[in-house]
Amino acid sequence: MTVITGWSPADLGDGAVLEVLQAPHPVLATEGATVDPLDPATIQLAADLVATMRVSPGCVGLAAPQVGVAAQMFSLDVTGHPKTRTCHGLFVLCNAVVVEASRQEKGREGCMSVPDFTGDVKRATRLTVTGVLPGTTDEVTITTDAFEARALQHEIDHCNGKLFLDRVAGAHAVYPRKVYK
Amino acid sequence: MSQLAVTVIGPDRPGIIADVTEALAGTGVNLEDSTMTLLRGHFAMMIVCSGPFEEVKEAVEPLRGELVITVRKVGPEHEHAPIGPSYILSVHGADRPGIVAAVTRMIATAGGTITDLTTRLSGELYVLTAEVELPLTAELEMLTRALEITAEELGVGVTLRPAESDEL
Numbered sequence: 001m002t003v004i005t006g007w008s009p010a011d012l013g014d015g016a017v018l019e020v021l022q023a024p025h026p027v028l029a030t031e032g033a034t035v036d037p038l039d040p041a042t043i044q045l046a047a048d049l050v051a052t053m054r055v056s057p058g059c060v061g062l063a064a065p066q067v068g069v070a071a072q073m074f075s076l077d078v079t080g081h082p083k084t085r086t087c088h089g090l091f092v093l094c095n096a097v098v099v100e101a102s103r104q105e106k107g108r109e110g111c112m113s114v115p116d117f118t119g120d121v122k123r124a125t126r127l128t129v130t131g132v133l134p135g136t137t138d139e140v141t142i143t144t145d146a147f148e149a150r151a152l153q154h155e156i157d158h159c160n161g162k163l164f165l166d167r168v169a170g171a172h173a174v175y176p177r178k179v180y181k
Numbered sequence: 182m183s184q185l186a187v188t189v190i191g192p193d194r195p196g197i198i199a200d201v202t203e204a205l206a207g208t209g210v211n212l213e214d215s216t217m218t219l220l221r222g223h224f225a226m227m228i229v230c231s232g233p234f235e236e237v238k239e240a241v242e243p244l245r246g247e248l249v250i251t252v253r254k255v256g257p258e259h260e261h262a263p264i265g266p267s268y269i270l271s272v273h274g275a276d277r278p279g280i281v282a283a284v285t286r287m288i289a290t291a292g293g294t295i296t297d298l299t300t301r302l303s304g305e306l307y308v309l310t311a312e313v314e315l316p317l318t319a320e321l322e323m324l325t326r327a328l329e330i331t332a333e334e335l336g337v338g339v340t341l342r343p344a345e346s347d348e349l
Contacts, residue, residue, distance in 0.1 A: 058348040083347065108346035118346035147347070154349040166347075172216075172299070175346075178314065180263040 001079070001087050004140065007133045009090050015047030017055050018067040020112050021063035023163060028113055030070040032063075032159040037094045037132040038130065042073065046092040046134040049075040054174070059112060061151045063158030066113050074155035076148070093142075096131035096156050098124075100143075107150060109164045110177065121164050122171040123150045184231050184253045185210075187241070191248035193224040200244055201226070208236040218299075224248075229255065250307040265316045267344040270328075274337025276302055281309060283331050284339065291324045294315045307337070312344065330337060 021028060035042045045064060053062040053075050060081060064076035077090040101124035108116045127149035129142045144152065154164060168174055189201055198217065205212065210232030217226035222315070230237075238252045272284055281300060288295060290310075297312035325341055332339035 060347075061349055081347075101326060110348045111347045112348070150347070151349050171218075172297070175267075175297075175312070176261070178263040178267050179263050180314075180317075 001089050002087055003146075004091055004133070004142075006103060007091070007136060009050055009092065011135055012043055012047035012050065012054075012092070015044070015049070015051030018048050018052050020052065020056065020062070020066050021068055022113050023165070026044065026060075026066075027065050027068055027070050028158070028163060029161045031161040032065055032070045032072045033074055034095045035064075035071050035073050037134050037136060042071075042094065043134050045069060045071070045073060046094075047077065047090060049073065050090065053077065056112060060147075061155045062112075063155045065158050070161070072159045074159060076151055078148045078151050078153060081147050083150075085146040086144040086148055088142060088144065088148065092134050093129070093131035093140075094134055096129050096152070096159065098127065098153065098156060099130055099141075100126075100128035101149075101153070102126045106169055108175075109150070109154060111154070113158075114163060114165060116177050117165070118175050118177055119164050119168040120130065120170070121154075121167045122169055123153045125149055129156070182231050183234050183254045184229060184256075184258060185234060185237055186251075186253045187226075187228040187230065187237070188251045189224065189228075189248055191224050193219055193222055197224050197248065197318040198226065201228075201241065201248075201250075204240040204244060205230060205232065205237060208232055208240045210237060221302075226344075261296070264292075264314050265319065266314070267296075268307070268313045268315060268341050269344045270311040270313050271342075272307075272332065272337050273334075273341045274307060274335065275305050276307040277335065280307060280335055280337060283335060284328065285311075286307065287324065287327050287331055288313055288315075291319045291327075293319060293324075313341070 049062050053059050060078045061076040064071040072095045075092045078084045103125045104122045105125045106122050210230045212230045215228040241250045293315040300309045328339045
C-alpha cells in the first residue's frame with residue numbers, strides 16, 4: 001500500500017452514519033462548493049462519510065452530495081478489491097481535481113445513489129489527482145491506477161454533480177441492476 | 182389506465198420519436214421502458230407505457246401510413262428476477278443461416294436466459310452481442326466448450342465473459 005504520510009483517518013474523530021440519497025434527488029445533480037479543510041464542520045462531515053461508507057456493504061467510496069451536502073469532499077477505500085493495484089488505503093479528500101488522466105478503459109459501474117441501474121463507463125486507468133486532506137492545509141498529489149483510479153473519478157464526478165449516468169458509453173450501456181439470490 | 186405495448190416500424194426520417202411521443206403525451210400516457218434502434222435503416226421502436234388504450238390508438242392513427250404502429254394491452258408488469266450472474270456473449274464471423282438459433286439454443290439448454298440481444302450484418306461479417314444470465318448451477322466450462330464446438334461447426338468465433346459491475 002502507498003501510505004499517505006502524516007495523516008490518519010482516526011484524527012477525524014467519530015462519525016455518524018448518514019442516509020445515502022438516491023437519484024433523482026437534486027443535490028446529486030448540484031455542483032459541490034469547495035470546502036475549508038480546517039473547518040470543524042468539514043472534519044465532522046469527513047468522519048460521517050467514513051462511518052457511512054463503513055456500514056454500506058461493498059461500498060468503496062462516498063461523496064458529500066450522496067449524504068445531502070453539495071460539497072467537494074469524498075471518502076475512498078479500495079483496499080482488498082480484486083481489481084485494485086495501487087492502493088492508498090482509507091482517505092478523505094477535499095477539493096480534489098484531476099490533473100492528469102490517460103489510458104481509458106470501459107468498465108461497468110454501480111452506485112448506491114442509483115440502485116436500480118448499472119452502466120458502462122470509460123475511465124482513465126492512469127490518474128493523478130490533487131486535493132487537501134481534511135484537517136490539513138497542504139495539497140497532496142495522488143497518483144494511482146486501475147480500480148482506485150476509476151473510483152476516484154466516480155467520486156470526483158459526484159462532487160461536481162455528475163453521476164455515472166452522465167458518462168455512459170452508449171445508448172444501450174445502461175442495464176437494470178442484477179440482484180440474484 | 183392499462184399498461185400498453187406500442188411498436189413503431191418504418192422507413193427512418195428525422196422526427197419520428199418526437200411525433201410518436203408527442204401523440205402519446207397528448208393522451209396523458211406515461212412512458213416507462215422503451216428501446217429504439219435502426220435495423221438496416223428501418224426505424225424500430227418498442228415502448229411500454231401506461232395510458233388509456235382507446236385514446237392512444239386514436240392518437241397514433243394520423244401517423245400510420247409509412248409507419249406501422251401497433252398498440253396492445255399487455256398483462257400486469259412482469260418482474261424479471263435475475264437467475265444468476267450476467268455474462269456478455271459475443272459471436273462474430275462469416276454470415277450464414279442458423280448462427281443465432283444454434284448459439285441461443287446452447288444458452289437455453291444450460292438454463293440461461295438472454296436479457297438483451299443485438300445482431301448486425303455488415304457485408305459478409307455477422308456480429309451478435311448478447312447479455313446472458315446463467316444460473317449459479319450452470320456448468321460454465323461445459324457451456325463454454327459446447328459453444329466453442331458449435332462455433333467451430335458454424336465457422337464463427339465465440340466468447341462468453343462475465344459482465345460483473347463494480348460498486349463505487
